[in-house]
Amino acid sequence: MVRAEFDFWVGIVMDKFYDGLQNKQFIGSKCSKCQRVFLPPRNRCGDCFAKAEEFVELPENGVLKNFTVSNYNVTERRARKAKEPIMVGLIQIDGADTGIIAPIINISPDSLKEGMKVKVVWAKNVKGHPNDIAGFEPVGGG
């Protein structure tokens, strides 16, 4: 098996997002025309094709818009039965117009409900990495 390694430069906007994670802060971007706030941020609005370079600091709270509980752990290398069901959420952070996909934690799968208020749980050691988001938990406990 031959493996090739690649780097991917995230760019100016996502770099800001990852810097934000390191400071336990969500950074979105706002379209200069329609004012929609994107998270993850991007430098343009696909619809308006206008710049979306204004950074917006967003709170730690959001709403669980959608979720699924998966019995499979799928990585780039394999798909195998998960030891514990994996709770995947689509979370819209308050003040953002789009959602991000992240793990849901500290709740039983049966208690998940769309529209639930959730709050981010940061990893113990944040380092400007996607895994800085340990997950989202229900506000006020599950």
Add this chain to the structure above:
Amino acid sequence: MKMERVGIVGYCQLKPELDMMMSPYEAIYSAVRGALDSAGLKRKDITTVVTCTNDYYDGKTISNCFKVEAGGAYMKDETKVEMDGAHAAAYGQYRILSGNHKLAMIYGFSMPSCYLYEPVRILELDPTFDRTISLINSYTAGGMQMRAYMKAFGVSEEEIAKVAVQGYKNSAKNPLALPDVKKSDISVQDVLNSEVLSSPLRELMYPIPCDGATAMILAPERQSLKITDTPVWITGMGQCQETYYLGDRDLSKSVSMEKAAEKAYKMAGISDPKSEIDVAELFGHTSCEELILAEAAKLAENGKGATLLDSGSALNPSGGAMSAFTPCACGLTRIVEAAKQLRGEADEYQVSGAKKAIASGQVGFCAQNSILFVLEGGG
């Protein structure tokens, strides 16, 4: 604007298998040779070859460069799309309409017995955030799409299970369906009792990736009529690309299919798809997605797609993707299945009096990109 007609004049689908003995080149050659034979044509008649394979499914870059001879492209104009075979068909159609080509060979191929389909799809994700977290995959995306659909329109799991059951029953009548999915006695309860892949999506609502190849030949109008008395005409085509981000989209619908269908119907002069379309061969990644696509193609109201099981356009009489889900070939197979219906070649699953058909392809999670063809003629 009415489009000049491009004709489908020949095709061949290999019998799909979970683990094919043939090599990729042997499979592609068999499909392409079969398509030429079906139309009474020779390799020298081909002027352009449009292929659909995928580098990250084939494990090598420029995956088409090894398939030149097998695909009939030796010393000819040749190109590749890395999307769905239906997109290759559109690309072939453009080449014919440019006036530069008299015969386009289109093929789609993949061999998922040689790679892990679900893990490999992780490579489709945004390379930093989504790929690192690795939570989006065929199962979870299908699960969230199904939950969004059920919630938005108050659709039950049972209704979606009924679509899966119909898929298996139709597959049982299709000689080119995988033997494993020919289940004429399956019940809604069987589907609802099958394992949860990612809630609420269950195993029996999810087509199995399998090895296969499909080839199809396109020609300009005059040329088509010289080749066959029964060409199937492409009278409309539309395509649309949505955003990548699932969190930007309303997963209960397919805006990409809505827009693709709008364009295709306008081109074909179709104003009332519900009454005008006899057969729909739609490539859905799950039973639920079949309904979402059928509704986006205006065959039923939103949330009412399952009514197509009782009346209206025939939805996936071949079994659809459920009959054989070959990546890169699935959408092309839908076009061939629709063409077979118009030509009256579908034997046990023939929709009687089929005059107008639609066929769709897609690529990306939750049908990020949809393409729809309107087909007529054939008899």
